[in-house]
Amino acid sequence: MDIAASSIWSAIWAAVWVFMAAKQHLTKVNQKKLVGLSKEEENVVYETQRGTKEWEKVVCHGRALIKKKELRELALDKKRSNELRLEGPCGLVLDWSRHQVTSETMRLLGDWAKARGLEEFLNDWSSGKIVNPSESRAALHQRLRAPAGETPSEVSAVRDIILRFAEDVRSGRYSTALNSRFESVIIVGIGGSRLGPEVAVRALQLNSDSSNLQIRFLSALDGFHDVVQGLNPHTTLVVISSKSFTTIETTANAARVRNWLATSGLDQDGIRRHTVACTAQINFQSDAYAAVFRFWDTVGGRYSVTGSPGLLPLALACGADAASRFLAGSRQMDLHLFNNEEQNLGEKRLPVVMALLAVYNARILGLRSGRCIVPYSSRLALLPAHLQQLEMESLGKPGGLDSTIQHILFGAPGTDAQHSFFQLLHQSPIPLPTDFIGCLRPPTDEIDDWVQWDIMLANLLAQPDALALGVTNSKLDFYFPGGRPSLTIMLPALDPTTLGALMTLYEHRTVILGYLLSINPFDQPGVELGKRLANTLSRYLSTGTFDEFPSPPQTSAPTLEDLSQSWTPATSWMLKRYNSIRPSMLRQTSQIPLHSTPATDSEK
Known part of the structure; x- marks a missing residue:
């Protein structure tokens, strides 16, 4: 073996060793996190081993399906399409026929969710047991x-x-x-x-x-x-x-x-x-x-x-x-989830279906980069921002069943979004699963509203098909790869009842997905350091002293309090620049109410 080949093999074995050591370290860290938790609390959030055999069946099935049929072929199957559509509370209809799954896929995913203990978790959650172990709280x-x-x-x-x-x-x-x-x-x-x-x-x-x-x-x-x-x-x-x-x-x-x-x-x-x-x-x-x-x-x-x-x-x-x-409307969605007598979790409960599809897209199809929300109603323009907080703050945490999944969410109302980021949805190298949300009725019964709603609805229905089917004709100047999964949620109308059901549907999807991935969806520890450092900087602004900046403590295990008392030279320079233009009366006293002890219970 020559020197170059020997070096390559040495590098490979070194990388393998580093990976295994890191994995062992993370396992020890996760085990330490369990110290002090009761068995009940441990199983609620942190258990990652349950359902391994059932997941192997999902993997085998999914790999075979990917090789056998493309999404464009599946999407044109009328019988399958009817099987992957469900009407839930308040007339909400969920259609997930433009995902690369079959009814057998959903059955296997439901078996996995059951083996993961989802039914027991739902019972614990609804009955008021602790499901937020990091804060020792129920979620009510x-x-x-x-x-x-x-x-x-x-x-x-x-x-x-x-x-x-x-x-x-x-x-x-x-x-x-x-x-x-x-x-x-x-x-x-x-x-x-x-x-x-x-x-x-x-x-x-x-x-x-x-x-x-x-x-x-x-x-x-x-x-x-x-x-x-x-x-x-x-x-x-x-x-x-x-x-x-x-x-x-x-x-x-x-x-x-x-x-x-x-x-x-x-x-x-x-x-x-x-x-x-x-x-x-x-x-x-x-x-x-x-x-x-x-x-x-x-x-x-x-x-x-x-x-x-x-x-x-x-x-x-x-x-x-x-x-x-x-x-x-919110209550109806609660009853649909908690009081549903259907045996298979992956077929008849809307929030569970959506959470299982998210797991499948990420862990079987490799679509781990995030997803998109497009409500075809200007009155729901702020819904993507709300769902950003709901999902990214609930699930954007390390560890869990699969730490490579990125819970990144963005969106905007259609049809405006079609003229901004839909280019990325149609032709980016990595597909982004998309939720389309629409209403069958316009805001009013005025004829002009109905005329424009025809255009709105046509666009809403066209985009999921275009993403799924694509165009493979090589004679065209542009190539539309297709095979991009999406689901459609259709409301009979946008009214208080349906909106309550819709917002609760996404709440439940988030919690269920967190449980399935062994992530606590009820805490948000990652925001604490930034808040503490901002409070420290505010106090320094009130004194106007920026000549020296505290360096990070020279210790192998700095506390959160240590880190919140130090910052970089770049921040110190910008503080001095800012202070030079502040009104002189503010350079000695601050008019902003400050809190030396940051909130331990955030608005999140």
Whole structure:
């Protein structure tokens, strides 16, 4: 063997050794994570070995199917198409016939999910057992939409109070400090306290029993002027929504809006009458608020659209009846998942089908880069942003069953998206699975709306076929490879009931996918370091001292607190540059409320 060949083989064996050592190290790390957990908690999130034999059957079947039939051939099979379509709660129809699967694939995936313990997990989750072991919590957002008598009395009591308050504001029974009607509402919140609620308000306000209330959302630290433009503080109600009331963006914006009310001439009693809060803080100081609407620490921010952060804005914008119908649609999707008597998990439960398809696409077809969401409704323009937080924050974590899967999600409403990133969907080297979401009815029954809806629906139906079938005619100037998986969700119409069901469908898909991949979908530890460092930098800004920057601690095991007290020379340079243009009065004292102890319970 010559020297070159010997070197190559040495490099290969070295790489193999490094890989095996790394694998062994990760196994030890994962085992250490289990220390201190009960057996019940361990099985809920961290178990990765269950279902190995069943997965081998999925792998063998999937590989054979890939060799035997291309997606374009499968998609043209009428019998198969009928088998891969399911009508769920509230008339939602899920069609996944443009995936490279058959009914046998779904049966095998369902067997794998059962062997993984999914049924037991769903029972544990719905019954209130701990399914968030890192924070030792249950996940009880599904109880927020259960009817009175099937949910704790305090949950239904808060819900009734919210709906009554919203109707009092809309009718004028609850009036301003000057005894006039409220004309506008500012919702101050971020993350789950803004994205889901704003999706619901924007989607439903057009067809609601309008009270002529303007609803605006304030989350960005530089968004104040845009939000208050044209509003009269004397006729504006402010809703401050924060799970912990320690999130810097929300507390800073809340202080800004309260100051806006004060400078308009309202006294402290007037400001109090114009301000309400939604929070999970039990010992919350409520003296400064006209009302405080509670939600619970067992409800994550990104899952709280049916709690007070989402229910109050929706009820104010669209009325108590619309908000109740939204809850009813969400509840129907809960019952579809938890009370379904079908034996095979991979065939009759919409959220499970969607989660299993995601696993199959990634682990069998190798489509690990992410996916795309395209709602064919401008009223659902913010849905991709909400789903980004829901899925990327829930699943974007290391470890689990397959750490190579990238839970990256992007999207935009069609047909606008067709003129931006659809080029990538059709011809990129790596296919991106896509969810198409549409409605059978236009926003109104005006003839012009129906005429334009014909065009909208034609585009919605054309794109999945184009992605699946492609064109292989070599005489064409362009080559459309096809074979790109997508699913279609069709709503009978966009109304409170169907929207509640749709948003809950994606909540459940996220949780189920997390369980199947051994990822805890209820925590978000990755955001903590950045928040802590931002708080440290804010304190340095208040002193104006930037000549020296702290170096990272010289230790093999720095703590999170150590790392949050140091930064790079590049950051130090930019801080000094920024400080040179700040108003001189701010170089000694900061007007931004700071928190030396960052929030341990984020808005996520």
